Amino acid sequence: MTASTPASPFPSIADRFAAVRGHVVQAAVEAGRDPASIVLTAVSKTQGEAALQAALDAGQRVFGENRVQEAYAHWVDRRAAFPDLELRLIGPLQTNKATEAVALFDVIETLDREKLAAALAAAMKKTGRRPQVLIQVNTGAEPQKAGVLPDQADGLIASARDAYGLTVEGLMCIPPADAPPEPHFALLAEIAARNGLRVLSMGMSGDYQAAIRLGATHVRVGSALFGERRTP
Ligand SMILES: *Cc1c(COP(=O)(O)O)cnc(C)c1O
Numbered sequence: 001m002t003a004s005t006p007a008s009p010f011p012s013i014a015d016r017f018a019a020v021r022g023h024v025v026q027a028a029v030e031a032g033r034d035p036a037s038i039v040l041t042a043v044s045k046t047q048g049e050a051a052l053q054a055a056l057d058a059g060q061r062v063f064g065e066n067r068v069q070e071a072y073a074h075w076v077d078r079r080a081a082f083p084d085l086e087l088r089l090i091g092p093l094q095t096n097k098a099t100e101a102v103a104l105f106d107v108i109e110t111l112d113r114e115k116l117a118a119a120l121a122a123a124m125k126k127t128g129r130r131p132q133v134l135i136q137v138n139t140g141a142e143p144q145k146a147g148v149l150p151d152q153a154d155g156l157i158a159s160a161r162d163a164y165g166l167t168v169e170g171l172m173c174i175p176p177a178d179a180p181p182e183p184h185f186a187l188l189a190e191i192a193a194r195n196g197l198r199v200l201s202m203g204m205s206g207d208y209q210a211a212i213r214l215g216a217t218h219v220r221v222g223s224a225l226f227g228e229r230r231t232p
Pocket of ligand 1: 090
């Protein structure tokens with residue numbers, strides 16, 4: 001028998017994908033949920049070419065980006081080679097970038113105001129593309145954070161659908177960094193349930209298992225898959 005290779009102290013991206021996928025399945029099973037009902041969104045912001053390629057090699061196809069420009073740089077040339085890519089915008093969107101966002105992304109997770117709903121509707125008309133839309137809810141009512149306030153979410157959901165004709169599939173949140181996330185996940189699930197929305201994008205590297213227990217359909221994981229980001 002030959003000695004086995006010692007485990008590297010620096011796990012590869014392939015190792016990290018395998019580990020996170022395992023944890024997603026485990027959290028789903030523990031919650032009595034079908035693991036196949038949970039989508040792992042790999043957050044590829046700030047990553048270099050080698051990391052993107054390693055993720056694709058690991059079979060990953062669903063990616064989240066928080067800036068429109070960077071998402072173009074990362075993905076526009078890869079679309080032809082990977083027709084099953086799914087690109088999700090998870091960062092704040094300015095109305096003057098709505099057309100570029102609609103032209104690239106399959107899902108826009110960060111609708112949080114009427115003015116942006118109007119800009120997205122106009123961009124969809126112009127481009128002929130109809131990405132799905134999630135509404136970002138500022139569950140912690142943090143002044144510096146994007147997202148509609150929880151008590152205004154029902155109104156924005158209704159107007160996005162009825163006044164602007166958007167396909168609102170669900171909700172997204174980023175809980176406060178310094179508090180337990182569970183009450184925020186539960187609040188998001190409650191708002192979704194009373195509005196008949198199916199998709200819940202919640203949970204990041206530090207708390208995706210908790211989010212799955214509380215009903216997440218999409219978890220957005222960056223550093224647990226790629227290692228710590230070089231830029232803040
Ligand atoms: C960066 C980012 C993530 C991923 O964060 P990690 O802690 O690295 O997993 C998830 N969601 C949003 C909106 C982000 O901007």
